[in-house]
Amino acid sequence: MQVHHNLCHPPVTPSLPKDSVDLDAPSGRKASISRDDLLAAALRLIGPHRSVSTLSLREVAREAGIAPNSFYRQFRDMDELAVALIDLAGRSLRKIVGAARHRAATQRGIVRGSVETFMQQVRADDKLMHVLLREGTVGSDAFKQAVDRELTFFEDELRTDLVRLAAAEGAVLHEPALVSKAITRLVFAMGAMAMDLPPERDRELIDQLSTMVTMIISGARVMASKSNPKA
Secondary structure, three states: OOOOOOOOOOOOOOOOOOOOOOOOOOOOOOOOOOHHHHHHHHHHHOEOOEOHHHOOHHHHHHHHOOOHHHHOOOOOOHHHHHHHHHHHHHHHHHHHHHHHHHHOOOHHHHHHHHHHHHHHHHHOOOHHHHHHHHOOOOOOHHHHHHHHHHHHHHHHHHHHHHHHHHHHOOOOOOOHHHHHHHHHHHHHHHHHHHOOOOHHHHHHHHHHHHHHHHHHHHHHHHHHHHHOOOO
């Protein structure tokens, strides 16, 4: 059974924990501040053309309504805040894309459904998604390492799903860890590219990306069968 997702449906938008402040809440001087308040303040300041790596501590403190020195009660520096944002973005996206994969029962359904869900989040006003896509190419080594760690989490979860699906169909994959890495890195690279393209290109990108991912999986199955003809 193939699962189709209507791109017109509103995407599920990741959010900060329930006890965090509203991203649209007006800033004002506060007696106390939490980590979530500072994360929300940083998210209000960034966007498609503003990376968290360009934010200053004073900007975030002013947006959160605190004195700059109060920032240090929650984070050592802006690098630590940015890494916390990247970790939050990765957890949120893994949950959403993972749910899309598990709703589908076939290889084609999983590929198409996961790609469409991913692209929906790219197009949503989802600043967490922008953080995850942008910080891997800009910013400090700490930012890039945090993004790479999140991509590794995606790869591990995808590898488990791909092996499970192949086994259910009586097939095996050649180097499943490399397969999941190739797919994850491809999808994120295409997602970053899509952010700079008009939404009218989405259907074309989804078609291309779904085909590319399917080609990777099919190729890995063929390679496995050639290396072990009796399997």
